[in-house]
Amino acid sequence: MIALVRPVPVLMYHSVARRPTAGTRALSVDPRHFAEQLDHLEREGFTTMTLEELRSARREATEIPERPVVLTFDDGYADFHEVVLPLLADHAATATLFVTTGWVADAGRQAAGTPLDRTVSWSQVDECAAAGIEIGAHSHSHAQLDQLGHSALRDELRRSKTLLEDRLGREVPHLAYPYGYSSARVRRAVYDAGYRQAASVANTAARATANPLAVPRLTIKRTTDIGTFARVVRGQHLPRIFWRERTLTAGYSLVRRSRYLATAVRTS
Numbered sequence: 071m072i073a074l075v076r077p078v079p080v081l082m083y084h085s086v087a088r089r090p091t092a093g094t095r096a097l098s099v100d101p102r103h104f105a106e107q108l109d110h111l112e113r114e115g116f117t118t119m120t121l122e123e124l125r126s127a128r129r130e131a132t133e134i135p136e137r138p139v140v141l142t143f144d145d146g147y148a149d150f151h152e153v154v155l156p157l158l159a160d161h162a163a164t165a166t167l168f169v170t171t172g173w174v175a176d177a178g179r180q181a182a183g184t185p186l187d188r189t190v191s192w193s194q195v196d197e198c199a200a201a202g203i204e205i206g207a208h209s210h211s212h213a214q215l216d217q218l219g220h221s222a223l224r225d226e227l228r229r230s231k232t233l234l235e236d237r238l239g240r241e242v243p244h245l246a247y248p249y250g251y252s253s254a255r256v257r258r259a260v261y262d263a264g265y266r267q268a269a270s271v272a273n274t275a276a277r278a279t280a281n282p283l284a285v286p287r288l289t290i291k292r293t294t295d296i297g298t299f300a301r302v303v304r305g306q307h308l309p310r311i312f313w314r315e316r317t318l319t320a321g322y323s324l325v326r327r328s329r330y331l332a333t334a335v336r337t338s
């Protein structure tokens with residue numbers, strides 16, 4: 071056990087499916103590859119933590135496992151319950167699932183937005199929570215939050231939090247930004263809505279000093295081979311593709327800096 075001073079890799083998944091839909095294909099991982107990734111983590115002595123466990127370790131300055139890793143899943147696809155949950159159980163691993171509340175299969179009158187594949191039902195959300203999975207919010211309709219006016223933004227953030235908290239009977243302090251987008255205005259609204267930590271997409275490991283409302287996550291895709299995965303969780307020599315994605319996510323202001331980093335990584 072060591073003090074929390076090192077960056078912690080926080081991985082971002084979406085769907086884990088043998089046959090993804092056209093909408094989820096790029097960000098969907100094949101179940102065999104996901105199982106291989108869990109085998110790798112186990113073999114290399116990694117311990118999975120939820121974002122909540124990471125936050126409380128940070129807040130209370132307690133020790134964390136020597137090789138921590140956080141697995142997060144966005145959107146709330148049905149394959150989390152069908153495929154991911156049993157594989158996590160096989161590996162005694164845990165994860166954080168970010169649910170888009172308006173996309174839940176039996177959302178009823180609360181239904182909003184257009185899911186890209188089949189999604190979990192409320193009873194499946196309950197089962198995941200009962201199995202020790204942390205449930206976080208992913209907005210209500212999967213809106214681009216930075217494009218919304220004040221009251222619509224507030225509603226997206228509060229409605230998803232309230233629906234989850236009412237269902238689960240516990241606080242839901244964490245959110246993942248749909249599309250990984252956030253701005254200073256969005257982050258302020260997220261904090262005002264009562265969230266205490268929010269996950270973005272930055273393709274770098276999370277440092278203890280990182281802004282808790284912009285926890286960086288590393289994208290795991292269908293094309294991420296096991297060698298790349300091993301380098302990503304080790305936090306060393308991130309391949310150039312990750313830096314390129316970082317520029318796409320964060321916008322043009324980071325382009326020059328990322329090019330510099332890509333060069334540094336390539337030559338180090």
Ligand SMILES: [Zn+2]
Nearest residue numbers: 144145248249
């Ligand atoms: Zn999403």
